[in-house]
Every structure is written in C-alpha cells, then in structure tokens.
Amino acid sequence: MSGSLTGHGKGSIYLTLIVAIILTMVPLPVAIDMFRPDWVALVVLYWVIALPHHLNVVSAWIVGLIMDILLGSTLGIHALSMAVISCVVAAQYQKIRNFSVWQQALVMGSLIFVGQLLIFWVEHLFASPRLNTRFVWASLSSTLLWPSVYLFLRYIRRRFNIR
Incomplete structure (x- = not known):
C-alpha cells in the first residue's frame, strides 16, 4: 500500500x-509547569507539515476541541x-x-506564541484572566523542543512507512 495511509499509519498518528495529550494533562510541580x-x-x-492531505485544519480543530473538553476551558478556544x-x-x-530544523523551530515557536495569545485574547472576551508569562515560556520551550519532536516523529513516520 505504498503512497497511502494504512490503518497502521493512522494508528501511529493517533497514538502520537x-x-x-497525556503529556499536556500530566500534573507538574508549579515551579516547572510554566x-x-x-x-x-x-x-x-x-503531522500537518508531513502529511497535509491526511491531517489538516479540520483535524487540528477536532484535536483542539478535545483539549477544550479535557482542560475544562471555554469550548472552542483551543x-x-x-x-x-x-x-x-x-x-x-x-x-x-x-527550512532547516532550527528555522522550523523558530516558525513553530512563533506560531505557538500566536496561538497562546489567541487563547488569552478569547479568554479575555469571556472572563478576566490574569496576564502571565506562561505562554511566553511555553512558546520558548516548544521552540527548543521542536528539533527533538521533529526527529522523533520523522523516525515514527519512516519506521511505520506512513505516507
């Protein structure tokens, strides 16, 4: 089944x-949670970069909706x-x-920062959240981790021949 996303491939994507989601939900000490x-x-x-025809904006929206439900946030923000x-x-x-992996990291970190700002802005419309630097640190740590995440997920994609 070369050239297609097999059931095993879909399972690998869903598993990642x-x-x-589990890594997001696991409680961390307050000092490092930010x-x-x-x-x-x-x-x-x-997955949107690697397989844009299989994991797209609608899929990302569904994953964000799952995060809204699990985090108990206003439905639709994530x-x-x-x-x-x-x-x-x-x-x-x-x-x-x-782009090189580090250039991609800067792009991903910037986009995650924009996403975090968007979440803060929408929450501000419905409530009065405190402005904190959590989203800045989350964006920075995401930027620094992108090369590792990229290499690991590329290994998964190649290992299970996900196309």
Whole structure:
C-alpha cells in the first residue's frame, strides 16, 4: 500500500496525538509547569507539515476541541487556536519543509506564541484572566523542543512507512 495511509499509519498518528495529550494533562510541580511546551500543537503541526492531505485544519480543530473538553476551558478556544496555526502551516507547508530544523523551530515557536495569545485574547472576551508569562515560556520551550519532536516523529513516520 505504498503512497497511502494504512490503518497502521493512522494508528501511529493517533497514538502520537494521544501521547501529546497525556503529556499536556500530566500534573507538574508549579515551579516547572510554566515551562511546559505545547505538546499537542507540536505534534499536530508536525503531522500537518508531513502529511497535509491526511491531517489538516479540520483535524487540528477536532484535536483542539478535545483539549477544550479535557482542560475544562471555554469550548472552542483551543480548537480555534489550533485551527488558525494549522491553517498557516498548511498554507506554507512546502516552504516550511525546506527550512532547516532550527528555522522550523523558530516558525513553530512563533506560531505557538500566536496561538497562546489567541487563547488569552478569547479568554479575555469571556472572563478576566490574569496576564502571565506562561505562554511566553511555553512558546520558548516548544521552540527548543521542536528539533527533538521533529526527529522523533520523522523516525515514527519512516519506521511505520506512513505516507
């Protein structure tokens, strides 16, 4: 089944998304929780770049909606953020693929920062969240982790011949 996404491939993609969701949900000590990268966005953005015809903006929106439910946030906030940043990546995936891993890291970190700002802005419309630097640190840690996430997910994609 060369050239197609087999059931095994879909399972591998879903498994990486589930692991990212679990990493997001695992409680961390308060001192290091602010540095938690946006695991879900990193994984979604990787798959949008690697397989834009299989994991797209709608898929990213669904994953964001799942995050809204699991985090107990206003329904649609994470879905909107995930859809917006995935839309940007999907529109430019061919250019982003040609960047070095560190250039990609800067792009991903910037997009995650924009996504975090979008979440803050929408929350501000419905409530009065405190402005904190959590989203800045999350974007920075996501930027620094992108090369590792990229290499690991590329290994998974090649290992299981996901196309």
